[in-house]
Amino acid sequence: MSQMPQLSACPSCEEPLESGDRFCGACGYDLSAVPERPQDNPTITMNGSVPAQGAPAGEYPGPPSAPPVGAAWPAPGPGGAGAPEAVHLPTDLPGTDSGGSALPPDTPPPPSAPPATAAGVRFDRPRQPDRAAVSPEIYQTQPDEYLLQAPDPRVSAEPAAEAAGTGGKVCVACRAGRVDDDGYCENCGHAQPRERDHMEQESGPVAAVSDRGLRHHRNEDAFAIGTTALPDGSPASVAIVCDGVSSATRPDDASAAASKAAGETLLAALPRGTHPQQAMHDAILAASRAVNSLAAEPATALEQAPHQNAPACTIVGAVVTSGLLIVGWVGDSRAYWVPVDRSAPPARLTEDDSWAAQMVAAGLMNEAEAYADERAHAITGWLGADAYELEPHTAAFKPDRPGVVVVCTDGLWNYAEAAEEMARVVPLDAATQPLHSARVLVGHALDGGGHDNVTVALVPFPAVPQGAGSA
Numbered sequence: 001m002s003q004m005p006q007l008s009a010c011p012s013c014e015e016p017l018e019s020g021d022r023f024c025g026a027c028g029y030d031l032s033a034v035p036e037r038p039q040d041n042p043t044i045t046m047n048g049s050v051p052a053q054g055a056p057a058g059e060y061p062g063p064p065s066a067p068p069v070g071a072a073w074p075a076p077g078p079g080g081a082g083a084p085e086a087v088h089l090p091t092d093l094p095g096t097d098s099g100g101s102a103l104p105p106d107t108p109p110p111p112s113a114p115p116a117t118a119a120g121v122r123f124d125r126p127r128q129p130d131r132a133a134v135s136p137e138i139y140q141t142q143p144d145e146y147l148l149q150a151p152d153p154r155v156s157a158e159p160a161a162e163a164a165g166t167g168g169k170v171c172v173a174c175r176a177g178r179v180d181d182d183g184y185c186e187n188c189g190h191a192q193p194r195e196r197d198h199m200e201q202e203s204g205p206v207a208a209v210s211d212r213g214l215r216h217h218r219n220e221d222a223f224a225i226g227t228t229a230l231p232d233g234s235p236a237s238v239a240i241v242c243d244g245v246s247s248a249t250r251p252d253d254a255s256a257a258a259s260k261a262a263g264e265t266l267l268a269a270l271p272r273g274t275h276p277q278q279a280m281h282d283a284i285l286a287a288s289r290a291v292n293s294l295a296a297e298p299a300t301a302l303e304q305a306p307h308q309n310a311p312a313c314t315i316v317g318a319v320v321t322s323g324l325l326i327v328g329w330v331g332d333s334r335a336y337w338v339p340v341d342r343s344a345p346p347a348r349l350t351e352d353d354s355w356a357a358q359m360v361a362a363g364l365m366n367e368a369e370a371y372a373d374e375r376a377h378a379i380t381g382w383l384g385a386d387a388y389e390l391e392p393h394t395a396a397f398k399p400d401r402p403g404v405v406v407v408c409t410d411g412l413w414n415y416a417e418a419a420e421e422m423a424r425v426v427p428l429d430a431a432t433q434p435l436h437s438a439r440v441l442v443g444h445a446l447d448g449g450g451h452d453n454v455t456v457a458l459v460p461f462p463a464v465p466q467g468a469g470s471a
Contacts, residue, residue, distance in 0.1 A: 205464035207435035208457035214450030220244030221455035222255035224263025239457035245312040254311035261290035280328035284392035295385035312384030339403035346423035353381030411454030434458040
């Protein structure tokens with residue numbers, strides 16, 4: 001049987017006690033409930049000193065006179081002791097948590113007054129060491145959650161749903177605020193990623209990917225893809241890729257308008273029986289009219305902004321049927337043919353409207369010399385109100401084997417210029433996995449430096465029936 005500890009004051013009300021008292025005379029506290037003082041010998045490490053094993057309770061050896069070999073020992077304090085002077089005492093600094101908030105008081109709040117929970121925070125139930133010793137009523141009333149610095153999806157879901165319900169976008173950072181018209185969150189101020197920074201689309205067997213790249217502040221490329229059927233029911237696939245001219249005004253608007261107009265024109269003309277080559281020619285004319293119309297808008301009217309030039313872009317497109325491959329272009333965006341059987345030669349299907357191409361065509365330079373010149377990428381043909389004259393280029397091919405058509409901007413072909421180079425970087429399963437392969441090609445350009453916007457569309461040949469997609 002353990003002996004009752006000798007206490008000088010009541011641990012409950014702190015009133016003085018007489019020797020041998022079993023109950024406090026002031027509050028009636030049962031002094032026998034106080035446990036005995038443990039006769040253990042805890043190990044405490046401070047500045048490298050460890051109590052000797054078996055030393056009596058409360059007796060610890062002094063610090064060593066010399067530091068252990070290889071250990072840096074602080075300079076002695078003013079009193080000459082081996083332990084250094086404390087930089088701060090526990091009472092010098094108020095206690096704070098890792099977020100800088102003041103620690104709660106030592107005495108927990110009474111069960112009847114649980115702290116109010118804060119909005120937008122995540123909580124977790126603390127682990128109780130001895131649940132059997134606590135009454136169920138306390139668990140029903142005590143706060144069962146810790147305050148953590150993380151959004152609570154239960155709380156943030158409501159404003160997010162409200163923002164979505166009003167037709168607005170929800171912030172990708174806090175998931176609670178509505179995104180204003182300038183692209184910033186009204187709650188946390190976070191700038192939102194722009195939709196055109198990275199775009200992917202798959203339409204049946206056709207796929208396209210566009211990326212801003214690593215150097216440009218916006219994506220000035222655009223694309224349009226789709227599938228349809230000819231009057232005889234045979235399938236047809238369409239891909240249009242446009243590259244905004246960066247030196248022109250609103251190049252991103254120009255490429256978007258051109259790709260949309262050309263794609264819609266092709267998908268409307270082919271089912272009517274228009275020959276695919278004629279449909280491609282008409283689509284380029286429609287794209288040109290769409291870009292020209294941007295120059296007449298007040299935002300670019302010369303009388304309001306005389307320093308601005310007309311929006312402009314390049315265009316390249318492909319139409320694939322069961323036995324015919326049509327390409328059309330203006331500018332320096334390109335189309336390549338890559339056969340499924342890589343033992344067969346690949347080919348470049350377009351000729352650039354550029355200074356370098358003109359030098360080669362005139363016999364003044366070979367291709368290597370021309371494209372090494374700093375003027376190589378100066379284009380001589382484009383869509384826009386200030387173009388000298390519009391000359392849509394179209395060509396028709398009848399491949400004798402299956403393959404894939406690569407339709408791309410110079411953001412890709414700058415890193416795989418020759419047809420053989422392009423064929424090496426196109427995945428072997430591009431005809432059956434076009435979206436994955438388009439991602440691989442965009443990744444190739446980004447790995448090479450990503451100096452420009454990069455856009456690529458992949459169209460398998462022959463055309464696959466509508467509704468078929470990546471295997």
